[in-house]
Amino acid sequence: MIEDEQLKKVFTKDSQRLFAKISGDANPIHLEELEAVKFGSKREVVHGANLFLTGLNWLISLNLNINTYNCIICDFKNTVAVDEEVIYRIENQFEKSLNLNVYTDATLCCTMKFSKTNENKPSSSGELLNSNIEENKNRENKSPNNNSRTIILNGNIWDANEEILRNQYTFIFDKYGKKFIKTILSMTYVVGMIVPGKRSLFLSFQLKLFNKDKSTFTYRISKIESRIKLYEIEFEAGHAVGTIRALRRRKSIKQPNIENVIKLTSGEEFKCANSLIIGGSRGIGELVAKIIAVKGGKTYITYYRDEAGANRVMNEINNIFPFSSQVKKLNVLDNDYGIVGDILKNIKHIYYFATPVINNKPNKVFDQKLFKNFIDHYFSSLFSLCLTCEKLNMGKIKIFYPSTIFLSEKNNHHYEYAAAKFVGEKTCELINKHFTNVSAHAVRIPILITDQVNSIFRHSSEKNLKPLIEIVKIMNN
Secondary structure (H helix, E strand, O other): OHHHOEEEEEOOHHHHHHHHHHHOOOOHHHHOHHHHHHHOOOOOEOOHHHHHHHHHHHHHHOOOOHHHOOEEEEEEOOOOEOOOEEEEEEEEEOOOEEEEEEEEOOEEEEEEEEEOOOOOOOOOOOOOOOOOOOOOOOEEEEOOOOOOEEEEEOOOOOOOOHHHHHHHOHHHHHHHOHHHHHHHHHHHHHHHHHOOOOOEEEEEEEEEEOOOOOOOEEEEEEEEEOOOOEEEEEEEOOOEEEEEEEEEOOOOOOOOOHHHHHHHOOOOOOOOOOEEEEOOOOHHHHHHHHHHHHOOOOEEEEEOOOHHHHHHHHHHHHHHOOOOEEEEEOOHHHOOHHHHHHHHOOOOEEEEOOOOOOOOOOOOOOOHHHHHHHHHHHHHHHHHHHHHHHHHOOOOEEEEEEEEHHHOOOOOOOHHHHHHHHHHHHHHHHHHHHOOOEEEEEEEEOOOOOOOOOOOOOOOHHHHHHHHHHHHHHHOO
8 A cells, every 4th residue: 555655864964065055045953953952952953945846756656646736835834954853744645635754753743635627727747947046136125015926036146057956855856846846945945034034933834736927936925923923925937826834933142241140139138159050051051050159069070962052151251250260061961970070179069050952842652762762871970970980089969850740740742851950869879879979959940941842932031039038048058
């Protein structure tokens, strides 16, 4: 049965760079790991248009009568990360429709529906798009309606030649021609680089195939939901008309600056000990480092990926409190804390904020790989850190371990995350029972405003200060 057919595919960094080159979509979440992590992905995000073209290319290779379908609806439901195995499955095929779904493990990431309508005859493969898009500069025409505008792309804006397109999407190229491929590339270029632009997320598109000889890709913003920055974009190409839906993502969350921390902690009377903040380049680790500095403690900030972020926090602190902050690169998964041995001899407290990306994909089954990744951070590395501190025998060291309120409230997802955090809590109990030179303090903290909180609404990160001040106070009692 054709519905038993499936394709397994892994998109690599090299394939990402090639697709960015041929499409012009160099949105940072597709090419820069740190930007993707801030967005909430494990690694660089695979272009949705590449997911679609790869799936369509495979369908055509199966000798299905794809050209009988003149309507396509594609929904990108969850992101796919570089080096993550995806599975394409044909799940429903009828006379007038075919559904192709894309999964990572048990998570549905993309749905594609190909269907047939009687409104217009679908273009035949011979008639569909033979000519190149003309090479002219982009021009923008603003409509009389201030909420709408039309941008017309006249031009081959990609470096890709016919050979590259044929090699990447052989069956599409042979059946429909390069212009069909370039129409899809135009869509991802528009979303990723112009509207909404570099902080965008491609949500879906639908198109109908027609038989027109128009050498432009024209689009206009037809609707904007300003509260959530949701864009609907209508487009018309030489062979198709349709609608794109895209989201403008919020900017990376900024924590309160050092001046605000001084102001908002002015009524708090406590003094901080010198501290090591593991994972202090941004988020709650960054804010804890600032609180400690304001209250008289020296801070040693570690980072793994975000060196620029760590240096930014250090410089912000040192500008007000000279020579009170330093940075050090540390990969907690190496379980080698000897590289911070000199630091451990000079501190009394450790704040352990090491974490992988907290994935927001809804899993239908418990994901063992994801759970192991959390366990490596919340148990294995934490225990290794405590063991290193115990062996140093330099006096009592307090370690703060942030657990999660998910363990106290009903939660319909994040099972792997919550389970690993629970193991971390039990590890702290074990440390307190059997270790002499280390005490571990686990606190179930509320959801705080960081890049890990995947919200389309803007929230004030100043709300983070109150619970974090209380935590720092408890550590210094």
